[in-house]
Amino acid sequence: MPRVRPALMAVLASLPALCGTAHAQAARPVLLRHATVIDGTGQPAQADTDILIENGHIAATGHRLKPPAHARTLDLSGTSVLPGLISDHSHVGQVSGTHNGAENYTRANILSELAQYEHYGVTTVVALGLNRSPLFDDLRREQHAGLNPGADLFGVDQGIGAPDGVPPENMFHIGPDQVFRPTTPAETRAAVDRMVDEGTDLIKLWVDDFRNGVPGARPLPKMRPAIYRAAIAQAHARGKRIAAHIHDLADARALVAAGVDILAHGVRDRPIDPALLNAMRTQGTGYIATLSLDEAGYIFAEHPEWLDDPFLSFGLSPALRQQFADPAWRARTLAAPLSAAAHRALAMNMQNLMAVYRAGIPTGFGTDSGATPVRIPGFAEHREVRLSIMAGLTPLQAITLATGDAARLMHLTDRGTIAPGQWADLLVVQGNPTVEPAALDRIRQVWHRGQPVAGPLPGPLSPHK
Ligand SMILES: [Zn+2]
Ligand SMILES: [Zn+2]
Structure with a gap:
């Protein structure tokens, strides 16, 4: 079993009725500030860029965005933000352990x-x-x-x-x-x-x-x-x-x-x-x-x-x-x-x-x-x-x-790039992976539909560890 299973099982066991509503409910807007943004379109990384997340989606990107009232702001200086990765060819439910x-x-x-x-x-x-x-x-x-x-x-x-x-x-x-x-x-x-x-x-x-x-x-x-x-x-x-x-x-x-x-x-x-x-x-x-x-x-x-x-x-x-x-x-x-x-x-x-x-x-x-x-x-x-x-x-x-x-x-038009209207599926890494490829493995945060993914993340730099 992958290592995250016990934690996941505990969540599912203790909150069976809340899983759906917890993910669906609207959250406070979040403004990610001062990040290097690699937007998934192929255009070069943009330094010192802000990303506004509202209702699970990217509402705006740009330089020095004004935070809306009640927004939570996060300073991401020193990190790069890219779209969540997408695997077009994987499989699920095939393996456990070594079998x-x-x-x-x-x-x-x-x-x-x-x-x-x-x-x-x-x-x-x-x-x-x-x-x-x-x-x-x-x-x-x-x-x-x-x-x-x-x-x-x-x-x-x-x-x-x-x-x-x-x-x-x-x-x-x-x-x-x-x-x-x-x-x-x-x-x-x-x-x-x-x-x-x-x-x-x-x-x-x-x-x-x-x-x-x-x-x-x-x-x-x-x-x-x-x-x-x-x-x-x-x-x-x-x-x-x-x-x-x-x-x-x-x-x-x-x-x-x-x-x-x-x-x-x-x-x-x-x-x-x-x-x-x-x-x-x-x-x-x-x-x-x-x-x-x-x-x-x-x-x-x-x-x-x-x-x-x-x-x-x-x-x-x-x-x-x-x-x-x-x-x-x-x-x-x-x-x-x-x-x-x-x-x-x-x-x-x-x-x-x-x-x-x-x-x-x-x-x-x-x-x-x-x-x-x-x-x-x-x-x-x-x-x-x-x-x-x-x-x-x-x-x-x-x-x-x-x-x-x-x-x-895969004809998925609602993800894969960082632009207004897209799902806020984001990978935040330390450094700039377009300059230093190893930086892609220094995961600091993962956002899925505008929510930070909970629990320990892979690698030594996770703030949760
Ligand atoms: Zn095959
Ligand atoms: Zn295959």
């Missing part, structure tokens, strides 16, 4: 994960499939209405995988009600209809043989073109966009040619060619690299000293911390052929992110956090920003990717 399993798809576990995201400053999460009805649909509605603490939640209900293929049942231990595995176009259309009828935000496909770049790996049966074509056609007929899990260039090409709307992972086996870049630009195909996915497979084995970093520790369950500290686990992980393949995949993913970004293709931000125990909610998103900078984006571009660009890819 994946259908038994983890519970309300308590998902709310605990959403609370952890929020504490890391990730205020919106898109869970891209493997969800269970009706719990997922209920929780999305509740998070949209602000009835529980934690990140806002969007996503794909179950998604469409391949029979005996990806997502692999034996690796993720997912229940049969967490993914459709249709064998005919008619079954595929019925699965799409079911998800759309239940209110899914998007549709998801898995088109991959799951060799993951490991030489000699046995391929799993891949989804047939007749199935993904039927899914894409039905999703579009029902007015929904469709995102696809891919690993290899050949599958990316085939899916873009078939009209898929979003590639939910970067291409990781070969450089993306100019013809595919052209097709994606022409069709407006979206792209989410998920750089940190492959790195998470080996990086904790390579860096046991990271366990001393309170920014990581905050997101670790006792079981996961114990695993990362275990020399036998580390040796096994470092020797695994998948770890060598993941290094190569990350390097290719970084190269392709830059090609896609420079081609002007709509690029979002995601991590696949929550899909396996090592993809740590919240920590993964901070790591993704850092890896995007290592790939070649400027720090300002990487922060914009994780905020304004991520919102735009």
